[in-house]
């Protein structure tokens with residue numbers, strides 16, 4: 437049995453990109469263990485390497501140094517065990533919501549399950565995000581928030597070991613964003629998913645996560661601090677945003693992250709390398 441506290445292990449990972457001016461070092465010496473069922477937020481200033489790190493976990497890129505392990509197995513490329521939700525939903529416009537979800541389900545379970553079972557999985561995932569009523573609508577007929585929920589349903593329907601989210605609510609208005617954050621809390625409570633989420637939003641990070649991983653400014657960014665949010669995990673207790681506004685632990689976490697971002701890592705705009 438693999439060690440549950442290191443479900444995902446990021447071991448001394450570095451990432452460089454070849455550029456015309458030579459190698460650009462985006463990340464160095466990144467070390468992190470993530471436990472099964474944990475919710476991790478990745479935060480840091482623009483361009484520090486959050487997406488680069490998430491893409492490494494997704495297997496979309498290979499580290500230049502170090503190794504990533506999921507349940508003690510080295511990650512080599514993308515796989516259905518890690519579903520990714522991007523900022524832009526990337527749904528196929530000519531397919532209905534149900535067909536979009538079904539497509540992902542078929543890719544993962546098509547070889548082993550019957551059609552009726554596949555459809556059941558897709559319907560259950562749409563139900564989980566509260567979109568059963570929109571199953572026959574096409575992406576062009578639904579709102580931005582609903583499209584993002586279909587994207588989340590599609591990821592969940594694959595029954596991944598990890599849900600990787602890159603600013604999933606970044607393009608939404610504040611009210612829709614709040615609604616989807618609440619929905620994500622309920623989904624995490626219902627599924628026990630292990631989540632890694634990139635965000636720019638300090639409140640989103642504190643509201644949703646167990647630990648907030650803060651990256652230093654790039655180039656050659658690394659983990660500067662890891663803040664454990666001293667609140668019961670979302671999978672055990674829903675966090676009411678109105679209550680959080682007066683909760684001392686919530687406010688202390690918020691302050692710790694703001695202190696890191698705007699004091700310890702005050703961002704100096706630089707010419708891109």
Ligand SMILES: Nc1ncnc2c1ncn2[C@@H]1O[C@H](COP(=O)(O)OP(=O)(O)OP(=O)(O)O)[C@@H](O)[C@H]1O
Pocket residue numbers: 453454455460462480481482483484485486487488489654
């Ligand atoms: N394929 C690439 N080739 C060269 N440089 C790259 C490549 N991908 C990313 N970078 C550089 O690596 C650094 C980290 O980029 P990344 O997109 O991971 O940052 P981020 O923290 O997610 O940014 P944002 O918050 O603005 O989305 C940036 O300086 C970026 O320009």
